[in-house]
Amino acid sequence: MLRSKARRAPEGDDPLDTAQERRVRAVLALGGVPQADLPDGVQQVRLRLLERAAKGYEAPRDVSAWAAVVASNLAMDWHRAKRRQERIGERLASLRQLEHPSGEDTSVLSLAVAQGLDELPDAQRQVVVLRFYADLPVRSIAEELGVPEGTVKSRLHTAVRALRARLHEDEVV
Numbered sequence: 461m462l463r464s465k466a467r468r469a470p471e472g473d474d475p476l477d478t479a480q481e482r483r484v485r486a487v488l489a490l491g492g493v494p495q496a497d498l499p500d501g502v503q504q505v506r507l508r509l510l511e512r513a514a515k516g517y518e519a520p521r522d523v524s525a526w527a528a529v530v531a532s533n534l535a536m537d538w539h540r541a542k543r544r545q546e547r548i549g550e551r552l553a554s555l556r557q558l559e560h561p562s563g564e565d566t567s568v569l570s571l572a573v574a575q576g577l578d579e580l581p582d583a584q585r586q587v588v589v590l591r592f593y594a595d596l597p598v599r600s601i602a603e604e605l606g607v608p609e610g611t612v613k614s615r616l617h618t619a620v621r622a623l624r625a626r627l628h629e630d631e632v633v
Contacts (some may be wrong), residue, residue: 474506475506475509475510475513475523476502476505476506476509476523476527479524480523480524480527481502483524483527483528483531483594484501484502484505484527484528484530484531485498485501485502486593486594487528487531487532487535487589487590487593487594488501488502488531488534488535490535490574490577490585490589490593491531491532491534491535491536491538491539491585491586491589492535492538492539492578493534493535493538497538501531501534501535501538502531504530504534505527505530505531505534508530509523509526509527509530522600525594525596525600525604526604528590528594528596528604529590529596529601529604529605532586532589532590532594536582536586539582540582569627572626572627573623573627575626576622576623576626576627577589577623579622579626580619580622580623583615584615584616584618584619584622585619586605587601587605587612587615587616587619588616588619588620588623590604591612591616598612598613598616
């Protein structure tokens with residue numbers, strides 16, 4: 461009987477650096493995961509990266525992009541599994557206030573954008589978050605999601621048009 465030995469990372473060897481962890485937290489939060497569940501989401505991303513290494517797979521070319529996409533997929537899974545109790549606007553507002561205290565106008569705009577994101581279909585929300593909040597290029601998003609670049613562009617265009625209409629409708633801009 462063959463036994464496989466699990467490889468353990470040396471203590472203190474975190475597969476995600478601080479910037480990557482912040483990006484993962486932001487993607488999870490914008491994807492609708494409650495603040496209380498963010499640490500679990502970050503741990504899931506770490507676990508998937510460690511499992512990938514334990515299985516002998518090559519490290520992702522861009523760990524940061526890979527982690528952002530995994531976080532986005534986790535957020536979509538969470539969103540599908542449970543109906544959200546709170547609106548994404550409240551979570552985004554509290555997250556923004558902790559990181560960057562801002563003026564009333566910026567807060568109103570942030571809330572309006574967050575509420576608009578909340579109303580987008582999952583696929584459109586995912587590409588908007590990855591493109592504008594995780595700052596990934598269209599090519600990376602397409603590669604990581606396994607869809608053509610044109611699909612990513614189309615989803616972005618449709619989502620931005622819907623968000624713009626929402627902001628004008630609510631007289632935010």
